[in-house]
Amino acid sequence: MWNKVFGGGTEDTFEVPKKDSPLFDRIDWNRLPRHVAIIMDGNGRWAKGQGLLRSAGHTAGVKTLKHILKTAVGLGLDALTVYAFSTENWKRPHAEVDFLMHLFSEYLTREMQEMHENNVQIHFLGRIDGLSEGLQHQVREAETLMRDNTGVKFNIAANYGGQDEILRMTQTLAKRAASGQLRPEDISEQMIEDTLDTHGNLPVDLVIRTSGDQRLSNFLLWQAAYAEFWFTDANWPEFTPERFVDAMVDFGKRDRRFGGLNEKKS
Ligand code: FPP
Numbered sequence: 001m002w003n004k005v006f007g008g009g010t011e012d013t014f015e016v017p018k019k020d021s022p023l024f025d026r027i028d029w030n031r032l033p034r035h036v037a038i039i040m041d042g043n044g045r046w047a048k049g050q051g052l053l054r055s056a057g058h059t060a061g062v063k064t065l066k067h068i069l070k071t072a073v074g075l076g077l078d079a080l081t082v083y084a085f086s087t088e089n090w091k092r093p094h095a096e097v098d099f100l101m102h103l104f105s106e107y108l109t110r111e112m113q114e115m116h117e118n119n120v121q122i123h124f125l126g127r128i129d130g131l132s133e134g135l136q137h138q139v140r141e142a143e144t145l146m147r148d149n150t151g152v153k154f155n156i157a158a159n160y161g162g163q164d165e166i167l168r169m170t171q172t173l174a175k176r177a178a179s180g181q182l183r184p185e186d187i188s189e190q191m192i193e194d195t196l197d198t199h200g201n202l203p204v205d206l207v208i209r210t211s212g213d214q215r216l217s218n219f220l221l222w223q224a225a226y227a228e229f230w231f232t233d234a235n236w237p238e239f240t241p242e243r244f245v246d247a248m249v250d251f252g253k254r255d256r257r258f259g260g261l262n263e264k265k266s
Helices: 002-006 043-049 054-075 094-117 133-145 162-178 189-195 241-252
Strands: 035-039 079-086 121-125 153-160 206-209 228-231
Touching: 043 054, 054 079, 054 094, 054 241, 079 094, 094 133, 094 153, 121 133, 153 162, 162 189, 206 241, 228 241
Parallel strands: 035 079, 035 206, 079 153, 121 153, 206 228
Antiparallel strands: none
């Protein structure tokens, strides 16, 4: 049944764009974000607009994600983090949750090898132990396969919430303090970062959200402290590598001050 619903999926011909690809003509290579995070919103609205089921929107969303990951590889980004399933998404109808879980599983089965060939390091953020045993196994298998890769860090937030992540980090540090391994006054920002799910990643430079809403929705609350934001009305299935490049170009024009003053402008 699932094969029918997912519909082939191997016909995709979009390849990793080369540095001299016309797609990248407008890119200022010295002003690229290093870590981009995306809230992939609007699959359901897109499907409704096409007279399709919400599930078709999620399937179309997978294709968009494949293209955007390849574009991130071509750009040589340090990290791409995507919000695939929040701790709040369990409130959706059972059939939709079930569909999304099957979609993640299919995605890993189909895409893992090609990601590996593209030197991608995959990593999952969130309460992975809340996913099915089968999916947890696939997650571990994919992370292990790509553990030694040195290219784009591709983080998939699944059963993830920013507040929940901070709660888990706090519990970990509190346990260490309670057992005498850590003095509370020694807790530093670096230690917090090293204990979050995103340990080893740079701070988020740019958050992209599709589909018109302009909010963070409990995504990367700590990591996005100084991020720039870029919004588009396009639904996620309509989001293209060209639009992704638009976001990169726009980011290159931003004046980032990190709470200080820009010497040239002030
Ligand atoms: C938001 O659209 C999207 C999601 C909750 C799921 C995101 C999942 C994908 C893009 C599928 C691919 C992901 C992986 C990792 C294989 P929505 O359903 O909230 O849309 P709506 O706001 O229009 O209802």
